Amino acid sequence: MSRRKPYEITSASEGAPIAWRTLGEKNDPSSVQDRAVREFEESLSDVDVVTPPKKANANDPNDVTRVGRRDFFLFAGASATLAACARRPVEKILPYTKAPEYALPGLSYHFATVRELRGEALGLLVEAHEGRPTKVEGNPDHPTSLGATDAMAQALVWNLYDPDRSTTPTAAGKEITWEAFEKEFKAFVASLPASNGAKLRILAAPSISPTFVRLRDAVKARLSGVQFHTFASVNESNVRQGTKLAFGEAANPVYAYDQAAVVLTLDADVFDTEAGAVRAAKQFAKRRRCESPNDPMNRLYVVEPSLTVTGSTADHRLRLPSSQVEAYAIALAKELASKHAIDLGPLGSLDAKVDVPATWIAAVAKELAANKGKSVVVAGARQPARVHALVHAINKALLNDGSTVSYYPVADKDQADDQVADLKALTKDLEAGKVEQIMILGGDPVRQAPSDLKFAEALKKAKTVIAVTTHQNETAKASTWHVPLALELETWGDLRSQTGVLAIQQPLIAPLHGAKSEIEILAALANETAKGYDLVRATLVKSGGFLGTLDKAWAEALKKGVLSTVVTKALAAAPKSAEIAAELQKAKRADAPSAQSLEETFAPDSRLFDGRNANNPWMLELPCPVSKISWDNAAFVSPTTAKAIGVESGDVLRFTKDGAQPIDVAVWILPGQGDNTIALTLGWGYQEIGRYGDRHGFLVEPLRTSDAFGFATGVKVQKLGPGEIAGIANRFADLGKASEAGPLVGRTGPVGPFDVDTKRYRFVQTQEHASMEGRAIAIDATLAEYKANPKFPQFPYEDKKDEKHSRPGTPDPKVLPLWKPVDYSKGSPTNPSGFKWGMAIDMNACTGCNACVVACQAENNIPAVGKEQVMRGREMAWLRIDRYFIGIDENDPKLVFQPVACVQCEEAPCENVCPVNATEHSPEGLNDIAYNRCIGTRYCANNCPYKVRRFNYLNYNGVDGEIPEVERMQKNPNVTVRMRGVIEKCSYCVQRIQEGKISAKREGRTLKDGDIKSACMQACPTEAIAFGDLNDPTSRVARLRGNDRAYRLLAEIGTHPRTSHLGKIRNLNPEMG
DSSP: OBOBOTTOOSSBOTTOOOEESSHHHHHOGGGGGHHHHHTTOTTSOOOOOOOOOSSOOTTOTTOOOSOOHHHHHOOOOOOOOHHHHOOOOSSOOOBSSOOOSSOOTTOEEEEEEEEEETTEEEEEEEEEETTEEEEEEEOTTSTTTTTOOOHHHHTHHHHHTOTTSOOSOEETTEEOOHHHHHHHHHHHHHHGGGGTTTTEEEEEOOOOOHHHHHHHHHHHHHOTTOEEEEOOSSOOHHHHHHHHHHHSSOEEEEEOGGGOSEEEEESOOTTTTSTTHHHHHHHHHHTTOOSSTTSOOOEEEEEESSOOHHHHHOSEEEEOOGGGHHHHHHHHHHHHHHHHOOOOGGGGGOOOOOOSOTHHHHHHHHHHHHTTTSEEEEEOTTSOHHHHHHHHHHHHHTTOBTTTEEEEEOSOTTSOSOHHHHHHHHHHHHHTTOOSEEEEESSOHHHHSOGGGOHHHHHTTOSEEEEEESSOOHHHHTOSEEEEBOOGGGSOEEEEOTTSOEEEEOOSSOOTTOOBOHHHHHHHHTTOOOOHHHHHHHHHHHHOOSSSOHHHHHHHHHHHSSOOOOOOOOBOOOOOHHHHHHHHHHOOOOOOOOSSSEEEEEEOBTTTBTTTTTTOHHHHHSOOTTTOEESOOOEEEOHHHHHHHTOOTTOEEEEEOTTSOOEEEEEEEOTTOOTTEEEEESSOOOSSSOTTTTTOSOOOGGGOBTTBSSEEEEEEEEEOOHHHHHHHGGGSOOSSOOTTSSTTGGGOOOOOSBOTTTOOBOOEESSSSOSGGGOOOOOEEEHHHHHHOTTTTSEEOSSOOOTTOSSOEESSOOOOOSSOOOOOSTTOTTOTTOOOEEEEEETTTOOOOSHHHHHHHHHTTOOOOOHHHHHTTOOOOSOEEEEEEESSOSSSOEEEEEEEOOOOOSSOTTGGGOTTOOEEEOTTSOEEEOTTTOOOOOHHHHHOTTOOOEEOSSOTTOOTTTSOHHHHTTSOTTSOOOOTTOEEOOOSSHHHHHHHHHHHHHTTOOOOTTSSOOHHHHHOTTOOEEEEETTOTTSHHHHHHTSTTEEOTTGGGTOOOSEEEEOEEEOOOGGGO
């Protein structure tokens, strides 16, 4: 149990596990002090810079595209004007809530829509101001989002206003008008029937859109020779093939984590990057509330090679290479059959050797068997299909089918089961000259295809290549025609969830640049002239799968975001144990990796995913949840493996594998990473994708091959020397302004991507410098410790002890105030409104997913500042998620996530040092800032013990002409955009508080709990954050504040925070040792 002694802030209690944030901090605590020095390094300049052009020109001495820091966000360029962009769709769209016939200036409206990720739909509510989408929330009526979102959904708004999106079609690399393109495209479509499209191929990402499927079939009906292919860099092929092997047909496995007492995940980050992560996290957290020691609590076992969000939440975690997960699943099945009489047929007699502690087989099997119908086993998408089939058989044998796991029909039965094999077949046809025309709808297969296929070379053999993409990515550059692709918030569509629920994707704004959607392109090929609105309605008419009249069903679907349809029934079938066993028996399993023959795992990045957010500065600057690295990816290695191969963090390794192209990636030593396995994330390393994403991170896709798409074994490494480092340095963005660029060369110096002396790559971490001076204040305990002492996070009384332990301590130690305390109770003359706002954060529910961080950024107009400014500790995020490692073992520590923003101290240290009274308390107890009064002394930031106040060292939001007009459209008009020289911090979303109070007054009612939600609370998928009126004893925030697990950060110094945290609990199995 990690907790504090009374009134001590420098150490944990005697015998408690230590808490640390980095290996350097653990092994050398004095290194924490070095972080402060970076903020004012003289080698880095704060001078203003000239506005660069959009694209770099190596021959232009005034070109400053390769710059850093302030220039990073002050890029101008040709962009659409506000008047041209803020256009509503022509068709009628309906708001989520009742609204007047016309939009009132100053009032926002919410519209229901939906987005797709990894074959699952996520229902959204999008806020719009005067026709501009500005903020994304979850749709509580949609069964997948349940009112929550994730970080990538929050970032959709910025993607819409990306100034570097494709704006016009191109032909042979030259821009053409839309009129010219449509004329040429019509002629192209008209020529296809002559050959029945026999030489035409269409490559698209997998789709769950009924309209897409209908139009694809219509194209096939018109052009009998056309062939469709499916490929995505991150896909569900193994999941689909696994259900087909197990049950004879493809299906969507949907897990009910809220019904499971025991959860076992096998190489599956189910709370972050797997399909349905928002729903999974929300359901799982329901059984982690623990409002009293007697509340039931689920238990999570995680088997994985690299430390993930799900692994960080685990009660028990086993570090195991991906290549060994199959052997572990076989051994577990044998244990269930032989020791617990679980009927698995021939699967129970298979044998496999795996080097894991015996308890990880015996104890886990015992608990699964003891919780029949109340357990769930899940395999990750990169595991082979046979592992998925085995997991389905285990769940069936444990009677979990119909209770904790259900199987639903897939949205597209004709989609390729194996997408890599499908792309391989297309590549062979290209090489054989069987393809003259190819249309690519979305994605970037030239970059993302397995390297052994040599897809880019094969593509050159086609006479006509039409790429429909959002940016001028590598596929667009390899095309003869390029067409801008419309995004989710600006086009009509429909998506079917994995459980069969249909939602309409309605646009919030007309396509900013005239971009086309996939269904509009397919409609043209099918010789349908209708636009997206009519295409979607036509699909609904033909399906007939709605209740009531069409107009009524359509209106309801637009308003609520969900169509009332006939409920999709789950599939019921017995697993084909003999076929599964045969596949497992004939499979050749790899030997355990070693330092001489490593394993590499490939996973979607939690920020950029597959590269779709590669030019989004919110996501680029967002730290990795576990490593806290910002603006980069890395090759994560364990401390043990790092010693074995002789590397330090920042060293660059060349990874090679038979049949694949070598890659060069810098190493980061990460506690919790599996030994002899190296984790790589996708989506980074673009050389030309946009002004923000160019030359950030490392390209890892070339190491993937068709037979090693999820993980690779037999990988060799070689550390690069200084000469080789110099040869690759131009692949990465400089941190500072290049010395030869711009008119201020005499005052600036280059800050390259590699350290001059050590030749190590310059990684930067955000949220690490604000560690509250090394205080270990994230408090956790085991369930047994919680039951023995329900008030474990609280300060013990020194003057009395209750023998019954009914009141062993207090979350608010008695500290003499600096001045007379203010009475904020209801009815107090000093608080005329009667409100006392507060927040509570349940660390037992928090997964550290970062959704709240991006939501806060979007809501409050918080800028990204660039890699160099982050290195100097100058990021502007109002909310950070502190990550603490717990324990002595640096290879296998426990983790605690603790979100920290301004805690709204009632005795605020910042206020009494401000010389101009720019920060002071409101009558309701909020610590407010008057931006126009602030003179930027930063005394308040220095005096803040929580290190949550941010200073605008530069004009990060830009001034007139410095930020493209289209990018400014994202700004929330209800929040002031701050200028240089001003302090800012969390305000508890005061604009939402005022809006809620005004709305209640206008409607003649009193405020109810839940009427006002801060942005972080509304986005959180696990409901870990509660916000409301502490003067309302029935409010959720008041109940949580009074919970035994509640504590206040640094309450021992007398700040009296309004924000409470609830201590984390781990439900350990005593039999695990």
